[in-house]
Amino acid sequence: MKIVVLSSHTSSLYWFRMDMMKDFIKRGHSVIALGSEPEVDWKEKFNKHNIDYRQLYVERNGINPFKDLKTLKYLYQLMREDKPDKVFAYQAKTVVYGSIAAKLNGISDFYPLIAGLGSIFRGRGFKNTIIKTIMKTEYWIACKFSKKIFFQNNDDKNEFIQNRLIKEGESIIINGSGVNIEKFKPTPLPQEPTFLFIGRLIKDKGIIEYLEACKKIKWKYPQIRCLLVGPFDSNPSALKPEELKPYLENEVIEYFGEQTDVRPFIAQCSTFVLPSYHEGTPKTVLEAMAMGRPIITSDAPGCRETVIDGVNGYLVKVKDVQSLINKMEFLINNKNTCKSMGQESRKIAKNKYDVKIINQSIMKIMGL
Template sequence: MKIAVISSHTKSLFSFRMDMMKDFIKHGHSVIALGHESESEWTSKFEIHGIRYKQIFVDRNGLNPLDDLKMYKELKRFMKEEKPDKIFVYHAKTIIYASLAAKANGIKEVYPLVAGLGSIFRGHGIKNYVVKTILKIYYRLAFQASKKVFFQNNDDISVLVNYGLLPTEKVLLINGSGVNLDEFKPEPLPDKPAFLFIGRLLKDKGIMEYLKACKTVKQEYPEVRCMLVGPYDSNPSALQPEELEEYINQGIVEYYGEQQDVRPFLKQCSIFVLPSYHEGIPKAVLEAMAVSRAIITTDAPGCRETVIDGDNGYLVPIKDVNTLVEKMKYLINNKNVVEKMANRSLDIAKDKFDVKQVNKSIMEGMELL
């Protein structure tokens, strides 16, 4: 079978979906990956893995209907020319327009992945309300054109089912994107406490809470390291360079920018911190668990799926810097607890989040096995 894997962000095809696409190929299927970045830059990188790559136009965060129409037409043309047997698609805009383009071409085997609902469904204000209302209409149409819909947490399922956007019989729950346990292996803890945040520098990821907490912690424990890895972003909630600069200049955080391989940084930390407001299931947390690290994250959709509070880490309230600081200080002073939590993280990663098991669930849901 020919399977199209469609995303609005080309890099995520590599970082989140490569293991899945490789498994598709291992089972005898051909794969075409679609993303927004140029074919000249990415074609050879995909070809190494036996995957074709095609560029599509995507304005990820824009609200211009003409840009969205252009995207829909490109996807419709692709469906007509390539005639994929099955489509796996994620990110809001690509879910909507790929599903509708597939329907226009009589393709019924469409499988969206809702990997977190994002800030629109949980935000406030008039603009947010208008965008959410439109998005709900489009999602309903997209899900009508889909055979099944994958989710990564029950919170997101409840929101969309309660809105009446899809019936429960179309819902399939999977354990995130999984983590490759052959690539992310347990590492010994460093001698001194060190914290690490990995993710896009978005305020919805809790980046400001992390920075403020690090500032407070460093006042009492100046020797403790607070590391930060991740790119700036075009999202409206993105952190601006000048906002981060003061924390770098004061020696509060060590900023390493975007990294293709995060394992060297996971090796240097003892506690991984992600105070996000909402996720699907955060892959960075899964990778930290596989490396055997204690976790501090929020009691928020997607995040709470990764931590048993007090077992492999702590769940703190959203936007609660004081509680975050409290847990960071406690782990600084209790290395034995960090060691126990790190071991439990590894156990949970093996039992629940092994990418091989996640990919098996996806292929079963897509009727590929």
């Protein structure tokens, strides 16, 4: 079969969905991957895995309806010409416009993944309410044109049911994107306590809480390290470079920018921290778990699924810096707990989040 995989973020396609697309190919199917970045930068990288990469015109965070119509037109023409048998899509705009384009081309096998509801869906305010109302309508249409809807946590699924976007039985829960446990192997913990945050530098990821917690921790424990990996972003809640600057100048944070391989940085940390406000299931947390790290994350949708509180890490209150500091300080002073929690993380990653298990579930539902 010919399968189209849609995303509005090319690097996410490459790093988060590559194992899934390779499994499609292993079963004899062909894959076309569509993302927002130029083909000149990405086509060869995908071709090495026998995947045909195409650039999709899409504004990930824009609200211009004429530009969105351009996205829909492109998707409609591509599906008319390539005639895919099945379409897998994730991220809001590619889910919505991909579903409409598939329907207009008579493609019934459309499978969206709702990989976390963003800040707009859960935010407040007049402007946010208007945009959220539009998004709900669009998601309702997308779900009506879908054969099955994938969710990564029950909070998001229940949100859709409560808003009457789907009915019970129209969806299935999968345990995130999974993690390649053969690629992400356990490594020894460092001698000095070291904390690490990996993610886009947007406020909804809890970056401000992490920076503030690190500032207070470093004041009390100057020998510890606080690492930060991830790109600046165009999201409305994105952290600006000038907001990060004081933490760099005061040597609170060691910032390494965006990285193509996060394993060397996970290997440097003793605890992984992600105080996000909401997620689908955070891929970086799964990678840190697979490498044997305890996790401090928020008691929030998508995050709480990854941690058994007190077993492989701790859940902290959303937007609560002091709660975060308390758990960071405890693990600084309890290295044996840190080690045992890391071992539990690895066990959970193997038993629950192995990418092979996740992909088998996806392929079974998609009839592959």
